[in-house]
Amino acid sequence: MTSFVIDHLFESTLFAILMGLLTLCFANNRASVRHGLWFAASVKFLIPFSLIVAAGEFLRWETAPVVRLALAWPAPAVSPDIIPSDLRLPTIFADVPVPDVIAPVIQYATPSRDLDMTTLLFAIWLAGIVFLLCRWTLQALQLHAARKASTPATLLGHTDLPIPVRFSPTLFEPGLVFKAWTTPELLKKWWAPASFGITFVSCEADVRVGGKVRFVFKHPAAPEPMAFFGTYLDVVANKRLVWTNEESPDGSITTVTFEEKGGATFVVVHDLYPSKDALDAAIASDSTGAFPEQFTALDALLAA
Secondary structure (H helix, E strand, C coil), rough: HHHHHHHHHHHHHHHHHHHHHHHHHHHCHHHHHHHHHHHHHHHHHHHCCHHHHHHHHHHHHCCCCEEECCEEEECCCCCCCCCCHCCCCCHHHHHCCCCCCCCEEECCCCCCCCCCCHHHHHHHHHHHHHHHHHHHHHHHHHHHHHHHHEEEECCCCCCCCCCCCCCCCCCCCHHHHHHHHHHHHCCCCCHHHHHHHHEEEEEEECCCCCCEEEEEEEEEEEECEEEEEEEEEECCCCCCCEEECCCCCCCCCEEEEEEEECEEEEEEEEECCHHHHHHHHHHCCCCCCCCEEEHHHHHHHCCC
């Protein structure tokens, strides 16, 4: 019974790990998909796979057989005259035939690998559970400490939130910064540099692979609004954004990465131009010089 329970726990753990990897693959899908995967893992824990249990019996190590080595050599001839009289056999044994070949048997027992595979797998499973419990406990303590140090606040100027919001001096993940890059209402508050004299007319961001992004600005000196638009090539929540800039044939491909380090979110922006001439033209037009002012406005928005 114990062996069956251990096998079942090990199988359920493997199945849960597989479901965890699948949920990472479906991170951009609906939450119901990930819920279905974890529900399947729960069902597996309640209903063991009898076939996997039977296959687990083949994982045991067999004890190595004993190796016997036989050595044989001719017995040397011994003259009775050289045997002392007190060591000679009685006459009654004189006619007993003596074999001319002595074949001693030397037995070598190979060390047995008498290790129960079930015990080994249970030890690995138990070590994994202890590791996860320690990790979750550490994260819970960090979260508790940060929550204790937090203060009530509004989120990026929004007060009509269904749940209370608190600000902490420590950012657990770049989710807040990522939201500022992907929410049109928030983009309008920091994307347009004030020194450029431009203001938003409209802001659209369908943040998904293949989705469109379109910013329309107006300037007092421009007779018509200016549109900047492109397509999202890669979207990884809280990690990475990649989009094209299609307003001109020489438009760049913009990549933005978000990484949490030491309680802060590091944002790296990379523009890839199709040629050196296109890059030189962008630098000459000062279209690449807006980032310092934009990031200053973003910092102020996040701290509001």
